[in-house]
Structure formats: C-alpha cells, structure tokens
Amino acid sequence: MVASLLILHYVHYQKSYDRYIESGDRVYRLRYERSAEGGTFVRFSSACPAAAPALREHFPEIEKIARIFRHRAVISYQDKKFQENRMFYIEADFLDLFNIDFLEGDKDALREGSGKAAISASTARKYFGEEDPLGKRISLDQQEDFLITGVYQDFPENSHIKCDILLSYQNLVASRGTELQQSWGHTMFYTYLMLKPGTDAKSLESKFPELIKEQAGELMEYFGVVIYLKLQPLYDIHLNSHFMQELEANGNADTLRYLVIVAIFIMLMAWVNYVNLSTAQALNRAREVGIRKVIGANRRQLIVQFFWETILINIIAVVIAITLCELLLTEFYQFAGLPENLQFLQQSYFWQIIGYLFAGGVILSGLYPVLLLSSYQPRKVLKGKLGNKGSGFGLRRALVLFQYLMALLLIIGTITVSQQISYMRNQPLGFNMEQSLVLKAPRVVSGSMDEKFETFKVEVERLPGVLKSAFCTEVPGRQILWDNGAIHKAGDDPSSGKNYQIVGVDYDYIEFFELEMANGRGFSREFPSDKKALVLNEKAVQWMGFEDPDDAVGKAVDYWGEIYPIIGVVKNFHQQSLKADFEPHIYRFMLSSPRGVFVLKLNSTQVPVTVQAVQKIWQDMFSGNPYDFFFLDDYYNQQYEADELFGRIFGLFSILAIFITSLGILGLTAFSAVQRSKEVGIRKVLGANVSDILYLMARDYIRLLIIAFVVSIPLALYGIRIWLESYAFKMTPDYMIFIIALGVVGIITLMTVFAQTYRVATTNPVKAIRYE
Template structure:
C-alpha cells in the first residue's frame, strides 16, 4: 500500500516536472523566434478583441427589454387594418378597446397594461420643462415592466386620477433636494398631478423610455368612453402578460371570431379587415418597424451582418494562427524526430504542442483584454453604446473569452494529429521534412478562406459607403438648409393663438429671417397622424384608404420650397382655403388618379367633410430616402400645432438665437424655449447607417491587417523552404523576376479561386442588405473588381517582399543551406 502511495507521488511529481519543462520549452521557443511569435500573438489578440467588440454591440442591441420579470410571457398587441381596395396599414400601436376585450375573451391573458403618449409642458414653482418621455399608463404597466421604486408604493401608485410617478433624474430636475412625494406637478399649467412615487432611472436598452408616468384613469376621464372603447382610434399601446405555457399563436387564431362578434357592423360599414398580433416585447427593438413606433428601432439585418463580420475576423485570426502553427511544427520536425527516437510517445508530443498553444493563446487573450480596455471609450462613442453598459458585467463576455481560448488551443494544438506524418522519421531527423500532403492542402485551403473573407469584407465596406453616398446625393424634394425648428408653445390662455401669430410676425420683421411657418410635423419627424376615411367625391366611402395628415399654415410649403406639380399653395387671400387641401403625388395615386395633376380642382371627403384639392406637390422624402414615399395630405386648421419652422437668410448664429429666445419668452411665459437645426436633425436619421458603415469599415480593416500578417509569415516560410531550389535556379541563370513569379503563382491561383467563390456570396449578401432601402444604388461591377484588386495588391506586395529577400541571397549560401 505504501509502495503504491510512493509510486503515485513519484508519478505525480514526474508529471508536474514534465509539464513544467514543456512550458519552459514553449517559452524559449517564443523568445527564440521573437518576430514570428509577435506576429502570431498580435494577429490572434486583434482578432479576439475585434470579435468581442462586435459582440458587445450585438449583445447590447439584443438586450433590449430582456430584464423584466417573466419577459418571455410579455407581448405588445400590434394592429393592422386592410381595406378591400388593397390598402394596408400596420401599426405598432392598437386601438384603445382591445385590451379589456382580449382579457375578457381569452383566459390565457393574465394581465393587461395600457400606454399613451402624454408629452407636454410640466412645471413646479419656477422650474418649467418640456417632457417628451411622458406617458399615460395604468398601474399594471409598472408591474409588467418591473419598475423599481425608491419612493412610494408601486402596487397602488397610479390607481387614482391625477396621480403621477417620476424618475429619479426628473425628481432632481424639478424638486432638487425636496421630497417630491405629495407635491403637485402641473401639466400644461392647468392639470395638477400629485406625485405618488419615484422610480429608478430606466436603462437605455428599453423600447419605451420613460421619465413621467400619469395615471391612465386621468386620460379616461378626459377622453370619455367614446374614445376609450373605440375600435378605430390608433396610438394606444397595449401590452399583455400571458399565463405560463400559453401559445400566442392560438390567441391570434381566435381573434377573427371575436372581431366578428364584437364589431362586424363597423367592419362591414367601412369595408375593413382588422388583424391583431402578439409581438414579443424583447423582439421589438430589432424587428419592429411599423407606423407609430415609440422610437426609431434598430435593425436586425445590420446586427446580423456585424455578427457575421465578428465570426469572419476571429476565423481569419484562427486561420492565421493555425497556418503559422503548422510552420512552427514543420520547422521543428527534427526536434520531434529526436523526441521520438529517445522514447517520446505520440501523445506526449501532442501534449507538448497543446501546452505551447495554451501559452500562446493565454498571452493573446491577455493582450486582447488590454486592447478592449484601452479602446472601449472610443468604441462606445462610435457605436452610441451607453457608458454605463459595461462589458465586464456581462456573463456572455467571459463565456466567449473562454470559448475562443479553448477553440484557439484546440485547432492549433491538434494540428500534429492530422498535419504531421510521424512515420517519416528519416526526413525528420535529417531536417528535410516539408510537411504532409494533408497539411499542405490544409494550408492552401486556409489561405483561400482568408482571401474570400478579405474580399467580402472590403466589398462590403465599399457597398455601405456607396449606398450612404447615394442617399446623401438624392434630392429630398425640399430645401432643409438654414432652418431652425422651435417647439410650439402649449401653455397659455385664450389669447395664445393670437400671440402665436404675433410672434410669427415679429420674427418675420427681422432682416436675417426669411419666413416663419407653423405645422404639426416637419421633415424628419415620424408622422403619427393617420386617417383612413378619405376618398374622392363620387366614390363610395368604402373606397377610402389611409393617408398621413399634416396641419400647416400658408407659409409652410414655400418655406420648405416644396415643388408644386400643379395648382397652388394655400393663401390668406382665399377664405375658402380652410376647406382646401394640398396633396402629394403618392396621395393622388392612392385616390385613384393615373395622372396626379388631374386631382387639382376635384373634391375629396376627409372625415366626411368635403375638401377641395387646390394643389399637388411632388413626392419628397419626409424622413429619409431610405423610406418609401407616404401619401400625405396637407390641410389648414386653426389650433395649437406641433412645431414652428424659421427660415434664415444665413446660417444659424448665437446672436440670432438669442433674439428669437427673447421674443419667445416675452410672448410665451411658462413655456420652455427649445430649438434644433433642421438640417442636423434630418441628417441624424442616417446615424445608424453611418455608424454601421464605420464599424464595418474599421473591422474590415482589422481583418485585412490580420490577413497581411499571416501572409507575411506564410510567404517567409514558403520562400525559406525553397532556398536551396532558388539557389540552384539562380546558378542556372534564372532571374529574380522569374523566381518571384514562381513563388507567387500559387497565391495568384488561390486568389482567382477565392474570387469565384466570393461572387455569389457577396451578391446575395449585398442584395439582401439593400432590400432595406427604398432607393438603392446600382450594384456596379467595380464592387467586385476593386476589392479583388486590393487584396491582390496586398498579397503581391506581402509575398514579393519575402520572396525578393530570398531571391537576392547569395546562391552559394542558399545551396549550402542545410
């Protein structure tokens, strides 16, 4: 028994010593081949860091709305209306009646929550702010979306009328050090709301960002049952939590029968079909792009493309690592042969290489972590990821890091299993071993893969840049230069409309101000005003389709230099223009006109009121050219509109803004002064695409750098292997040019194959991405040719550099080599 213990201890001691020796040998090899080691480790570290950076971007956008309790059971009710004429409109919102009706009809629904936009002017004492993240919600909304309260009782905070809860940052903004609970926060000066609680600031990765939440009962009292039980109003957001194990598809299948029972007469009267769908809340951010979204959502397609880039980059890094590892193993064939002669088993040789691979990968992972920490701030600025979203707090980061470490060790450390021919001992001991045939095929295949990925990455970068340039060059159909947009004052008495006109006239007299206009929406804003009961005089009401409505005054179309196709603009000289409309081309086609100009002079019915079409303007990109043109109807109507546009004679100056603010505050006391530059806001709509282009380009460049590092080492190895052959050829009269061609032709062959493989892959990928744009660039032949040319030049320069050095060696020394 004791002997057994001694044996075990001796065995354990020997094993530890062996592993220690292996690590020592690995470290000496790294130091012996410093340049080779730096290239190998640096390429791998860059690949790991790049992959993790992209993973951070992808995981952040995939994390939206994922932290609620029982999130897999929470759905948003989405609404669609289809007319018998083929018109379809898809809302992110739903009608107000749907929530309670669904809960009564479907026992699978455990709870329902409602939400409706309540942006307005809020005040406490002398603190006055416009709040755009304000909503009317019921108390269940707080439970459904896991609000954390720091003051007040979440269970009953919004169960009564005139109750409000606010975020911590909002509480500081209005109340500073005062306890806000029990205080009165006024909305639009006349509605007093009692603060019932304060909740923690919501994270940025939610589809509905909230600062002020007012009890839904207050809205119900204001609107009354006619609206709150309506099946035709839009803009009301409804959320449901299903009971565990419930299938949302089964509920959707029951909806048509429910609608037939509840509103069959309404559907028949308007010749409509309605559809309701349950949309998983955690999918909204990346997949939902419907009318009346609460904010501009992300794009699953973009995230998927970036994820593919991440895999491409780490794949290139691993390919490099594996290729360079094979070079190392072949160069050490004599060492392996000697180990075999003195009794080392195949398993021990493999173990040695695995431990060496582990050491290299550990160093690369450590270096990658340093890269991540060093460049994290810049990456977050580039991608607009919040500073608070830390990669070090994410469990996926550590799993990914461990996975990449394991895969890196495995793919390179296991090369001896399939890449070295242990039976060829004579060549190994003589130092003549050049690798097995399977190893040679593997190396060529890996270089081919690198070429394919590199070409695709460069082509993708050019495509993104060209598409963005294409959109920027498109004529939006209006002039957006030198315009600032102010929020229309909302707080005031019965003279507010009169003072609003006085303000416009006051500004118009300034020599640097060209014109001033009010409107419910300005270019760049999502038009949430939608109406379906619009049709031509002489048509049946059932012929109505859906249109976007913009309320304007007489200056709006001229201020934005909209291009009139036929007819005229609104005018104060025509008193009847309060019963007139101007439409765009798309609206004219929607109304049934083959030639949009024919609509001028005809009448249409808008909410059963007859309106005369006095003009047709050319379609313009109300948002970005990325979107399809929408059917828009402009009309005049007295009231408080959404925005005030100020057209300047010259670019914006601080002095002019100060003048406008003074006049605003004089006339609209109690209203905060807010403004933005239209051109900047309109261009900001491209930001997601611009960020995507920059991220794509930067990581494509990193992929090329990794590929270049690999080619540099691989070509050096190839040239070194053929030193003796090169020396003989030079003695026999071969020129340096001939030798360069001989060493490079294999890479040219691989590049040609890579080009053939790349063409269908790239064409499919770019076509799929461009489907998200209404206006698409032409897919030019240059998109295929230029990336191949660039990769070819990089390969030629890299390979030629090493080949040239070898070809210029003294042939006597080359022949004596080995």
Template sequence: MIRNYFKIAWRNLLRNKAFSAINIVGLALGVAACILILQYVAFELSYDSFHKNGAQIYRVKQDRYNDGKLSTQWAAGAYAVGNSFKDAFPEVQDYVKLLARGKSLLDYGDRSIKLEKYYLASSSFFTMFSYPLIIGNPKTALNESNTIVLSESVAKRLFGNENPLGKTVRGNKRRPLKVTGVYKDMPANTHLKAEMLVSYATFQADVKPNDPETAWQWDGCLTYIKLRPGTDTKSLEAKFPALIDKLAGADHKKYKSAAVYLLQPLKDIHLYSHLMMEAEPNGDGKTVYLLLGIAFFIVVIAWVNYINLATARAVNRAKEVGVRKAVGSLRGQLIGQFMTESVLLNGFAVVLALILVGLALPKFNEISGQQLSFALLKSKIFWIPFTALFVIGAFLSGLYPAFVLSGFKPVAVLKGKVLATRQGIVLRKSLVVFQFAASLFLLVGTLAVYQQIRFMRAQSLGINIDQTLVINPPIVADDSTYMRQLAAFKDELLRKSNIEGVTASTVVPGQASDWNAGGIRLKGTDEAVGKQYRVIGVDYDFLKTYDLKLIAGRNFSKEFGSDPKAVVFNKMAIQQLGFSNPEDAIGKEIDFWGEIFTIVGVTDNFHQQSLRDAYEPLILRLIPDLRGYFSVKLTGGEAGSIIGTIREEWNKFFPGNPFEYEYLDDRFNAQYKADQRFGQVFGIFTGLAILVACLGLFGLASFTTAQRTKEIGIRKVLGSSVFAIVEMLYREFVVLVAISFVIATPLAWYAVSQWLDGYAFKTDLQWWLFLVPFTAVLVIALLTVSFQSIKAALTNPVTSLRSE
C-alpha cells in the first residue's frame, strides 16, 4: 500500500510539473533560509556549552552605585571578590581570577611573535574550565609566578616541533617566563579567547607590598566562581551585601558609594551581557531570537503556499477522489495518499535546500561574520530542530489539504457538482494575507535598520576623525628615554608637509574608556559628594588635533607650568559636578584621588563611542609622557608614501615594536558593523520571504485565472475591455495586500520602536518607512499576477468559451 502511495504521488508530481516546481522551490528556499538561520542560532547558543561544569560556573558582575543611584555596571569587579567569597560561603567550591591584557611580544631564541590578547589567570583556571591541556599539569601549571601556558598555535609558531615544557621565553623583551603547559586553542564559541595565560601569581609579585586579595577599591578583575550542585543562586546573592559591608563598608560609606555583586550564568554571558570591561564584544540574544522568528516566518510562508495551492487544486482532483471512493477506498487511505505526496514533496525540498545551503554558506559567513560549516550538522542542537522542522512541515502542510480532498462525496463529484466552498476561499485569502503581512513586517524592519545606521553615520560626532591615522601603542619602550623618544617622533612627523597634527591618548574615538574614576569632587567639599567619571589621558595636542570645540576656558599649553595638573571636562561632566554654566567651572580645583587638579577648559559634548551610547561625563587629563595610541592627522597626498614615511620614523624611534595602524574613520565605523551585518541578514531573508510568497501567489493566480476562463470569455463577448478584465483580476489581490498592510503596520511600528529604544540617539519613525514597503509589496504582487491576468484578458473569447 505504501509503495502504491509513493507511486501515485510521483505520478502526480510529474503530471503537474508547474505546481510541483513552485511548491518544491518555495519550500526549498524556506527550508534553506531556515537551515542557515538555525546554524547561526545554534552556534550563538552553543557559546561556553562545552565546559563540563558549565551549569555550576557563574561570573560575578559588579554594579557600582553613587549616592544610591546606579552609576556603572562592570563585568570585571574588585580583586578581592573571588577569595573572599570562597572563604565566607561554603556554597562556593572554587574561583578563578582573570586580568585581561592587550598586545604583547614573545621571544624565544631568534624567534619573536606578536600576540593580540592574553590573560593573567589564577591557579584553578584549567580545573574549573574545560580548556584541555595538551602538555602540563592542569592543577599546577599556573601556581608559580613568572610562569606561562601557551596555546597550541602559539607554541607551534614559537617552538616548532620542539617540546616547550620547561623552556624560558621573554615577554616584551624584558621578563623571563617559564613555559609550564600548552593548551588546545580556545574554540570560536567561547567568550574567553587568549593566546597565552600568565600566572596571576606574577601580578601578585609585581604589586607587592600591596595585596590584591584584600583590594575592594581596585576594579578590573574578572571573577568566576564554581558553585556546589544544588546551590540556590538567589539565596547566595542575598548573603553578599553583609560580607561586602563587613569588608569594604567603611570605604563605601565614606564615599556614599556601594558595590553590589550579582551572579551571571556562564552560558548567558555571550548573548545577554554588555557591561564595562567585557572579555570581548558579545552577541545579542534579541537579535538571535529575532532571526529565529524570521526563519519561522519564511518556512511558514512556504508551507502556506503548499496549503493554498493544494486546496485550490482540490476541484481538479475531485473526480480522482470520487473514483477512488467509488471503488472502495477509505477516507483514511486517501488521507495517507495525500500525506505521502506532502512527505515526498517536502523531502525533495529538503534535498534541494541542503544543496542551496552548501552554495550559500560561504557568502552567508561573509555577511554574518561567523565561520559556520556543515560540521555543525553533527550537533544535536541543530538536528533536533531541523528534524522537527521537516516532520512538522510535512505533517501540517499536508494535513489540511488531505482532509479537504478526502472529504469529497463520490456521488457529488462524479456528477461534477463540486464547487469551491466559501470556507475554502476565505482560508486561502487569509493565508495570502498572512504571507504578505509577514513580508511587510520584515520589510519595514529592514528599512528601519538601514535608516538607523544611516542616521548614526550622518550625525556630527563633535570630534573630527577624518584623515586620521591611528598607530597602536608601543609594546616595548625604555621608561627612562620614552619622553625624549616621544617628543622626537612627534617633531619628525610634524616636519612632513602632509602631516598637520600628532597626538597621543589612552584611547581614541570609537573606544570605550576603561579608566573609570570614582570619588572625584570639588576641592574642599565632603568626600561623600564624589561622583564617577570616565577619564581619557591625553597630551598637549589632543584637542587641537581632533578639533574639539571649547565652550569655555582654554586648551592645555606648555606655556603654563602648572598644566601637568590641569584637566578639561566635557559639558556633561561639568553638569555632574554641579555647574549649569561652563564658565563658572573654569579655574575650579578638583580632588582626583588625593591629587589636586585645576579645570582649565570645557568642551562641548562629543561622541567618544557610537550613537548607540549616550554622552558620558568625560575628563581629559593631561599626561605629557603618555604611552598610548598615536593619532596622526593627514592633509592628503599618496597614502602609501605617507604611511611608508611614518613607518620609517616609527622604526627609528621605537625599534622592536610592530608598526600597526588603521584609519580612524574605519575603526569608528566598525562599531556599526554588527548593526550593518544584522541589517544585511535581515534584508536577505526578507527578500527570500517575499520571493517565496510571490511564488505561491503566482501559482494561485494561475489557478484562479484558469478557473475563471469561461467568465472572462463571457465578459469579453459582452464588451469588457482588456483593461477592465485585468482590473477585475487585480482587484482581489490589491484588497488582500491592503488588509495585510493594516495588520502589519501596528505590529511593525511596535517592534521597531522597541528595537530603537536600545539606541541613545535614534531616528524618527517616519510615514514612508511603512508606505514604501506597502507600495513595493503591492507592485511586486501585481507584477506577479500580471502575466497570467493579461494573458487571460487577451485570450480570444471563442477559445475561452470552447473550454468545455
């Protein structure tokens, strides 16, 4: 019987090639889009899922309060947290402390390599986390000071085939470090990525006699704790304030500040944490699930196509059902036959979809910024939803048509009395409305994303980043000669005709300042009124090079001997200090961690970061011998020759340091890369959704037109023009798209409004964001049905009336 089902199903597919092709291609596109998104979602959800004890590991995040108000939220908190919690709470089984560090040079013999990122890590790192050691003892590898554990790829680059265990390497040309292990390269789906780990004991030795184990006012330590199985995290969190009050309460009361510590599940960090001093830029859970919703929309639209076309063709298959029933077929057998057709058609669609995914995956990786491959097909997290997608799709898309077709009465259909029912027509129209409402919703969302990105990039930043080359800070420098090197380097560059400015700073526009200074107040005021500010260390030329607008006071100047104790505030920082008029703040002295500085200038607010973030209270603090980023303002000319000239001077004054540069506008705009990628992915899948919907509409229009052939012939005989007939055929679809617009508009408005709320500076929701998608979808829908409608209207009425 099953064999017969498949044989008949195959014959039906071949007999109705056009409708079969429309269904298979539509389903294949829907399933392919769904597979791509499922791979992306599966990868994002898989972050840090490989840790054996991942469910017991939490990161301790820190919320800082000033005078009872939340001021900052940190991924990295006080240094004393891990050991203090372990000693005080039996629920805490173990802890790991990590201090993030940037670029470094590593030498062994005559080999030298540059590393992008590493961590100082406490001794429990390899016993808590499941990063496998290839060489070394996970329990002791990070116990001693001046020891280092390398990633497999770094060890290969530095030692080749030589066993690195016990060898001594040199960090930044100075510090000897003993290799105590090699770990497998950290996978892409972890929020901790490091090319090497240096023991935390090394840091402890460096800061003596200070003890970081009791430091509650030092911020910047990432702390992870492993809880005993069955621990209630909320109950444990409730115990933290009493301990903090006991150990650090005096300082908190003194400054009217407080630190609140909360637990973040390890698996939630990548998608749901966007705090200061994150280990790396994290993903966005809302975006991931929104893409999952798009995948659902597309595949449902494809299933709707199948249901629409199958039920629309019910009249053509009525006699087949009548004959089958007349010769003894039961309704259950007929349902089995039509479900088999659905399974067969969905099966072909899945095969075609896998081929399309294979072809599209490289381009999708380029757009999404991920490195997905079919290796993910080995994962349960992919196959479970994919199998469910196929089974549910084949079942749901085939179930309704099967019941409709199998329900025909044999006597009626054999007499030719089967007509399309009102319920069937309403269902088909409702499904078309759903398809186009979903398409309109997605199209509005796509336009809103692009409009917001365009808005952010078009706004004035309040700071000039054009024609600016940024050079990464020197890694190796002699402290005793650095000031002279710095001055000579700047002087040499400024002698070049195509360089008009050079400045050094701790960060450049587009970077968050991790220098967060609390307790800053006017000299002579109570310590309790101190507030938190972001601080950027700059040299004398920062304001001039970046064309920062002074609204009060003056720039830093070497003519004033006291300027090394000078600061410039931005407008927001002045307001936080208590001044509504910037002029009133000039000359005032502030207490900055026990040192007295004078406010010499106030700048207008400027965007240090993207327009996603609100203005922050910023202090520009003069540090003449600053070892930071170099910003070189260019005036034009041949880029290659300018860069070559700068490289020569760099190698002369900072030998042994890699010359790494980028254009600042590229660096700044990279902040919008995630939004741009999201917009591109959103746009591509929106286009696919519209294409799939139009495929179904084309098939439905073809069938509807064929059903009205005789009516069209009669109308032409009675004098209707071609235009009138085409208008009649268009009218139905125009009404359906209009209803879709009415449904989609409020939903899209709400969704886009919610999304825009995540931006401090955002575009307005304008009327054209909704009208343009409606017009586009309407035109696409009419073009889709035009071929069949015009063809039918031009057909000779004699041919139409002879159809029976």
C-alpha cells in the first residue's frame, strides 16, 4: 500500500506538469516541422519567428499568442556575475498565458518599450540579497543594460518552462534585426497561444497549411521543403513531447504507464494475499460460524460482523500506510529525483487515492471471504465435514497463480532493464571520453576570438596536468542542436537537399576524441584550404548519396550555395546514448564560437590541481566570464539517468512483489500444514519419509509456478519487445533471464514451503493421528 501510494504520488507529480496554469486546456504550443523531399523530417518544439504575427493576424479565434526566445548569457550586477541559461526575451502576452505572479513592481511595464527586465524571486536573491531589486540595472554580457521593473514568483517545479529572467522583446528585435523576425526558416522561437473558449484546435490546425503556403510558398519551393505548424496541448508537453530544442528534458508517459501498472499489481497482490489468507482462515473460523448460526445468528448479522472486521483491518492498514509514507517520503524524493516540498499529505488527490485504496481493499478483499464464511451450513461445519477441497480452494490457487505471474514478470522486467542499460554502457562508443574536462566557451572576449581561443589552448597545454585540448561546438552527450537543411552533393539538384547536424570543430577535435577515420583525413594546419572544407560521418555520406566513404572523399558539398570539398569521413560514433540511432553529421572547421566548448584531456593524477591551474589561465584571459566546467563522462552518462531510475524503481518493486508473494505463500503453507497435519501423519504411517512430505506440500505450488512460468513467457517477450522499441541499439534478449526468474521464485517458494512444512513433516505421526 505504501509502495502504491508512493508510486501514484510520483505519477501524479509527473502528470501535474503545467496544470497550475489557469485555463491551460486552451493553451497550446506552436511547433514547427519541416520535411524535405528525400525523407528527412525534423520536428521542433519551437516555431519560426514569422508564425506568431501571421497567426495573430489571420485567426481571430486565437485569444493570445506570444513568442519567447531563449538567450544564454552572462548577467552581471556590480561585482556579481552569473551565466544565465533560463533567460528569455518575451512578448507581452506570455505574462498572461503563464499566469506569472508579480510580487513586486509593475507587470505591465514589460509590455512596452525596451531595456526592461523582470526577474524571479530566487534570481533577485542571487543578485541583490536583501536589497530591493526594483530600479536596479543589470548588464547583459557587459554590453546592454536592463532596468528591473518587476520581481515574480519562481515558476513551479512542475512547469515544463522555467524562466529566471524575462527581457523586453524589443531588445531582441534590436540586436538580431527585424529581418529575422519575418523568417520562416529559423526556429528557436517558442510560441504559446491561447484559443478562445470553444475553439477546436484540430480544425484550426488544418487551416495552417494554406496560410503557410501563402506566406512562405516561395521559400519552400526554393529549398524543396514543406513547412508545417502544429498545435501541441500544453498538458501534453511534459510527458509526450520529445522534439528538437525542448526547453528541458521531459518525462516519459510510457514510464509512468509502467509504473501505474506496477502500483496496481502490487496493490492487487496484497489484496490477493488478504483474500487467500482469510479464506484459508475461514476454514478455521467455520466452527465459530456454525456455533453462531446455531445460537441464532442469521446470515446478514454474520456478514455485518465479518465486514466490520475487514473494515477495521483496512483502517489499520491505511493508518500504517500513511505513517510510513510520511516517514519514507524524503528518501523517496531523493530516490525518484523529485523536489522535496510537495506537501503531499495536504493534497486532495492523495486522500482520494487513499479513499479508493480503502474502498478497493474492503470490497475486493472483504467481500469474498465474508460471503464464503457466512454461507456455511452449520450442520456440516459442526460435524467437521468441511474438507479443504472446495471452499475457496480453487480461487486460492488462481490467486497464487496470479501472484506468481506478477512476480515472474516483474523479475524478468527488472533484469531486462538492467541488461539493456549495461548493454548500452558497455558498447564501444567510438570515441574516447576519459578524463575529459569540458569548459563552456567565454561569451565576452575582447579582440579576435579565434586568436584568443587558440592561445588559450596553447596556454593550458603547457600545464603538466593537461595532455591535449580541442575546441568544438558540441561534445558527445546529447543530440546536436545545430542543424541545417537544404545541404546536398555539389552538382545535384537543390531539391535533393537534406537536413544535417552541424558541428564546428578545430584542428584537434578528431584527434582529441580519438575518432576513427573511415577514409581521408581530418582538418590539418598543414593545409590552409581546410578552413573551407568539411568532414562527414558515415551516416552523412550515406544520406548525401555517396556510395561509400571512398567515393565521398575528394567530392564536394553544396552548403547553401557554397561549395566545400570533403576531405575525410569519420566512422559513426555514439554522439548520443544508445537509445538514439546514428545521425548524419557534418563537421565544419571553426576555431571559436561563443556557444562552443573547450575540451581538455587531463592527466589522471592531481585533477583538482589542474582544474585550478586552468581556472587561473581562464581568469587571466577571459576575465568577466564564469568558469563553468563539467566532466564529459558524467555528462554523457546523464543520458542514462532516466533509464537507471526506471530500473531502480522497477527493481525495488519486484523485490516487493516477491516479498508479498512469499508472504502469501508463507501464510498459506502455514495454514495448510496445520490443516493437513493429519494427512501428513497418515502418510508417514504408510511409509512416507520427510522428503516425500515436503514434496507433497510443495507440489501444488510448483505446479502453479510452472503454469505461471509458461504464461509469463509470451507476455514477457511481448513486453520486452515493446519496451526495446524505443532504443535504437538493442541488446538481444538473453533467454536465461526466464530461467533466472523461475529459479528465483522457485527457490523462494521452496524455502518458504519447507520452512513451514519441515516441522510438520518431522513431528511424530502418532500425535497427529491419535489426537483428533
């Protein structure tokens, strides 16, 4: 019960995402999709900047629509400097769409004009401490100043978007130019809209293609692409959205579904135990029922009596469950990675669940035994004519069978999940990420960025703790965010252009990660012309229509009208976790970018010292920029966190399931050992020895277990197939897992049965036979 409550709590939290927004059922996110002839299809979570104004103009059923644009930059106030990653330029309607709650200042100030900013309460504390932030000026990358006009309540944890700083949209227009605002080709403009009540989103969506054709027809024809705009309900975002450029890693609806199923299983198993034990007990209580009936109780009175007993037991269970939940909550939050201030006892849904569990418990676990008990014929009962055949025997078997099935499936599931994770972790990645320190590139650099970056690498490589270094725009560990469409083989028809992921890299990138070349070479200082050349990966070679890497090297690529020769092809490597398939990459030459990173390979000794030494160089060269670093292996392995959490939760609950099952079996064998003590005595007189008796008692369970095992195989295979579908690189299921699961459950059953039966099997049969 505790377990189910906690799981359901977790599920509820995940489902609660964005529910805090008033009339959120009318709020949608506008998404941009682009398909190119020849198959590439990219789905973004954001939209193009031109979409919102066009929609606002053409569709009166849209009540509000707002674009926001994320900007990552360094914000400073006096001597305080922080890299801000959750900063957005926003259009005014955004404030209403997300019910942003202003604690101080004027909400409307941000609607007009430029150079204004609103900050969240926690951001205010970070920069200003106890001071009043209103009227203060913060500086963005030490280039632009913003006046703080408001402080708002932090976005809740269960919001798919969390903004720390909101900036006037006008400043974005000013800094990036008005041309961008009319683009149908760029994305990254997250667009949210609210429909007027009663508007059908689907029919509105169906009107989009026409508008897009009217506004962007030429563009689409030129690049040979089709653009789509989609409406995504706000409530779907957290659990069902896995598009490019998501604001934060979203949850997984499938995982939640599995967890709900597990929670229900566990609850059912517990109830099954109760039914099993109480029907078994019923035989013992049959005499009581008989006597009560003889002294005049009618059936209804008996039902009432037994029902009260069930209710009482359930009340006790609920109270214990709530107490345990409260005690375990903190650990559970840590375990499941939830924020800790959810106040879950105060939430009405919690009591609702309790109510359901209670009602379910009373009805499911109470009804059957109660009816069974009250139906006994007193005459038969008192004469002792109630065998242990009939009277719930068949039901008990079915229930034990069910429990076995659950336990087997859970064990198989746990092993599968952990095998897939270890499979993914143990595959060669195709690159070396050991001892790699990643530094986020400085945003504010005086003088030539290229030169500074090159000098920095030379400087750090002088440190004894640094073996080598490189610069690139993306390190392995996530999907590459930079992608460009309409790229094709030089000389081919432009309509054959496809979408590729672009990584800017320096001379040392390929050597740094020890990437293997399929053909050709990497960028080299010896060839000045390399600055205008490309390296592809094997997948990109295939996409572009070359026969093989040998064919590609020496040919050229048409990249938006410019012709780049291909100088080399790298073998595919796992840029992302093995959940994702290989994607076509194009490596461009690039010495610097404010969005890039430095990677440094460290000597394994004295890492902290080296990190500090690098910091010193950093501060000398890039003062004013935060020293923000992480280790590549941690970063890369974060991709498996969700799976590992899933595996952990699954594992925990399968242990619980086995425990519940064995408790049930324990109770039942304890009971049947007593029930059958006479039979055991007789059999011993007839010459049965201890092992015969143990076999006799365990036989039923073994038979049920084997049936459950046979049933579980197709179910588990089906489940495993479904689950593995979301992984691009799948392990081949090892059929030993079935045997292991069977073994685990079998051994636990036998141990349980033996522990209970051994005493009966070894007692002197005379006792059982002589004293009735």
